[in-house]
Amino acid sequence: MDGEALKKFIGQYKGTADTVSGPLTRPENKEASPVCSAPQQKEKAAQPGEKGGPKKETYTGEKVAVKDLGGYSRAEAQAVYNYAGTLRGRGWIGSYSPVIFPPVPAEPKAEEPPKDEAEQRKREYKRNILTLKELMKPTPDVIKSKNPQGLRRYVFYNEWLACKNGFLYYLIPLLVGVVFLILNLFRHNFLVNAVAAVFALVIALSVWRIARNITNVAKFFINAGIILLSVVGYILIVKFVPGFAEKVYYPFAIKLVIIVFDVYYCGKFYTYFMLAYAGDCQMDFGNVVRINYGPPRSGKTSDAVHDGRILALMKWQQLQYDFKIRHGREQEILNSGDMDQIMEYDAIKKSYMFYIMRPCIPCLWSNFGIEDDRGYRSHKITLDHLRGVKRLPMYCVVVLDEIGAALKAELSNDRESRPYDVSDMFRLGGHYLKWSVIACEQDFNNIYIDCRRVVGFNQGILGQTWVCRPGLLNAIFNTLKFIISNNADKKIKRHPRLFRFMHAFEKFVKSIGFRDYRLAYATNTQTSAEITGATADQQKMKITRRGRRIVPSSLVAKYDERAYKQNYPSYFDKSIIGELHGALHIRGSETGYSRQFVNSSKALDEKREATDEEIRALEEAFKRTYGAERADIEGEVWNARNKAA
Numbered sequence: 001m002d003g004e005a006l007k008k009f010i011g012q013y014k015g016t017a018d019t020v021s022g023p024l025t026r027p028e029n030k031e032a033s034p035v036c037s038a039p040q041q042k043e044k045a046a047q048p049g050e051k052g053g054p055k056k057e058t059y060t061g062e063k064v065a066v067k068d069l070g071g072y073s074r075a076e077a078q079a080v081y082n083y084a085g086t087l088r089g090r091g092w093i094g095s096y097s098p099v100i101f102p103p104v105p106a107e108p109k110a111e112e113p114p115k116d117e118a119e120q121r122k123r124e125y126k127r128n129i130l131t132l133k134e135l136m137k138p139t140p141d142v143i144k145s146k147n148p149q150g151l152r153r154y155v156f157y158n159e160w161l162a163c164k165n166g167f168l169y170y171l172i173p174l175l176v177g178v179v180f181l182i183l184n185l186f187r188h189n190f191l192v193n194a195v196a197a198v199f200a201l202v203i204a205l206s207v208w209r210i211a212r213n214i215t216n217v218a219k220f221f222i223n224a225g226i227i228l229l230s231v232v233g234y235i236l237i238v239k240f241v242p243g244f245a246e247k248v249y250y251p252f253a254i255k256l257v258i259i260v261f262d263v264y265y266c267g268k269f270y271t272y273f274m275l276a277y278a279g280d281c282q283m284d285f286g287n288v289v290r291i292n293y294g295p296p297r298s299g300k301t302s303d304a305v306h307d308g309r310i311l312a313l314m315k316w317q318q319l320q321y322d323f324k325i326r327h328g329r330e331q332e333i334l335n336s337g338d339m340d341q342i343m344e345y346d347a348i349k350k351s352y353m354f355y356i357m358r359p360c361i362p363c364l365w366s367n368f369g370i371e372d373d374r375g376y377r378s379h380k381i382t383l384d385h386l387r388g389v390k391r392l393p394m395y396c397v398v399v400l401d402e403i404g405a406a407l408k409a410e411l412s413n414d415r416e417s418r419p420y421d422v423s424d425m426f427r428l429g430g431h432y433l434k435w436s437v438i439a440c441e442q443d444f445n446n447i448y449i450d451c452r453r454v455v456g457f458n459q460g461i462l463g464q465t466w467v468c469r470p471g472l473l474n475a476i477f478n479t480l481k482f483i484i485s486n487n488a489d490k491k492i493k494r495h496p497r498l499f500r501f502m503h504a505f506e507k508f509v510k511s512i513g514f515r516d517y518r519l520a521y522a523t524n525t526q527t528s529a530e531i532t533g534a535t536a537d538q539q540k541m542k543i544t545r546r547g548r549r550i551v552p553s554s555l556v557a558k559y560d561e562r563a564y565k566q567n568y569p570s571y572f573d574k575s576i577i578g579e580l581h582g583a584l585h586i587r588g589s590e591t592g593y594s595r596q597f598v599n600s601s602k603a604l605d606e607k608r609e610a611t612d613e614e615i616r617a618l619e620e621a622f623k624r625t626y627g628a629e630r631a632d633i634e635g636e637v638w639n640a641r642n643k644a645a
Contacts (some may be wrong), residue, residue: 024570136334137598138351139327145356152372155313159277162552165274166512169470170266177259184252192247197256199234203227204257269468272514276550280310287456288430288438291403293444294461299517300440301401302555303461305370308438309557312364315395316355320362322394323352335575350391361557365392366399368563372556388432396435398454401563403439404446412449420567423450445523452525458542466553468513477509487627511554519547 151157162169206223213219238245284290292300326333333345355362361378364370365385370378381398383406384390400406409452411418429435429449443448444458480502521540565571586594591612 021572023538024214030610031546069349097334106187130346135346136336137608138330143353143356147169147356147362147376149362152374153313153317155280155310156312157275157553157557158309159280161271162511162554162556163276163514164555165508166470166552167180167467169473169512170262170269170468174259174262174266175261177255180255181259188252189247192244193256194250195237196234196248196250198251198254199230200257201260202230205383206230219349221570239595243372253590263467272550273552276514276552279549279551282309283307283314284456285311285314285436287389287436289426289439289451289455291438291444291447291452291455291458292438292461293442293458294463295442298461299464299515300442300461301559302464302515303459303517303549303551303560303563304399304401304440305557306551306555307554308364308397309361309370309372311438312361313436315397317397319348319352322348328529348394351395354393363393363395364399364402365396368399368401368559370557372398372558383422384423388425389418389421392433392435394433396433398435398437400437400439402441403451404441407448407451409446419448422448426451426454441608443542444522455524457544458522458525460522460543462518462520464518465516466513467516467550470509470512471510473512477505480505513553515551515553517549517551517556519549521545521547611633 039392075591152526153162176284206227209223213223238248292304293298295534326348330345333341336342359374359376361372361376365381366378366380367381378399382390383398385392386407407419407422426437429437439447439451444452444455484502521543521544525542
């Protein structure tokens, strides 16, 4: 059977299969055919029985090879293939029926490519929808966390880690002083030396106050008088108290003074530490949105990083509790048939699993990197998360620096492009996710109005002070810094060990002490309620009270103070371009430079365009008359220096 005969045969079968009751006649063709005829196949099947006796033929699952099907369609090739195997035991029933030609299995319909990006996003959203099977999927009885927090799950331990260098700096001298006091307590007269130490202490404090308030004349004379009285009083005691001078051992008395300073500074450091820890414990866990505002470099971001980390610890503890009490009665929840309860358990379970399966800071999201002491970092927050397009876990803490760049106040006036989805997230975020947002902006009025409407309070950062700083170590560091900087312009030479030491020394010095933030708390800017007892300026700024906030100098998490540095358009330029000024004034011919700093209008542009050529002509005439050296000697000198450089 050739190709044409086969096509004719298939066409005959397709057209008569429903009407023909008897067997169809197979077309005869003596020419070679890609399919062997039935008698030939029967003969071939009987040949083995002639030699070894008739044997029951069993179907082996093999088919006769089909050749030369390249010119056939898929349906034709499938029909030939099925027909070729029919005579080997695949359903021959004496007539050509659909059993001989079983229907070709329908191929899965290929999904049409999306017409645009919106259609593609819709398909992704559909694939990401929960199913009943996923909701009812049980979790293991024991879940091994890949992100164990250890002692870092406690706020106190994180505070201690941030202050450990300070404890080391202040506690070791105190312990040394106490041991010295115990060893020398019975070797010298303690009472007499204590009296001498008191006089020395009063004199030392007075000198320190004079140095601190050198410009205050009144304080200068007061402290000078105290010093004079102390000296006179000590002389009188030495003169009129018998045996006092012989019992005084001045090295011991001076060491007593040093011990007093050790006790004072160690107590001061411990007090600030407890104030910092108390401030963390009193943080408003339920507040949804908070704005840190203030001038540049006042400490807005550092305060947000510290508070965000502490608040994330609290949220993480709550998330763990919510998961464990539901995981313990998982079967009860799944068998209840209560969809709301099952969905709530699924949301909490997915949030918990999200954090424990990756090395991260749990519950902390930010638009810049935040890192703890182990190198674990926060997750990236995006506008899609703030719009509700991408899912966030439960109990997340979002830290947004420079929020006005993305959610600017101008969006409030544009009704067409107004982000109402962001409005819903900020208004209902507590219902959606039980989240908290800490945002930073220089002016809290420069934020999208729907974000300002849900602000719990605005925390103004008026400035920060470094308290409990290590005075001695800081003086040593500044001295070494001065020596290195003073010689840097003479000869630069590599000293790897020295500068590794300086780098570590600087980190150690700056990690000791605390940041004392000066705060001004303001109410929601969109409220119309009056503040009782506020002045006119406070009423205008919605300021309710002022306060202080103490946090460790090194913070409980670190961040890059120049997190957005690579957004500077010229950050990746190969070279720095700049020219020296040719004169102290802006020359009239330097129109391209001077006019970029002044305002312009159509009338001014016309006048400047008309006078530019005349100004250049005037300068050329001046040079021809008086010579270039007198006319532009300053500019020529500076231009020559600039070219040489």
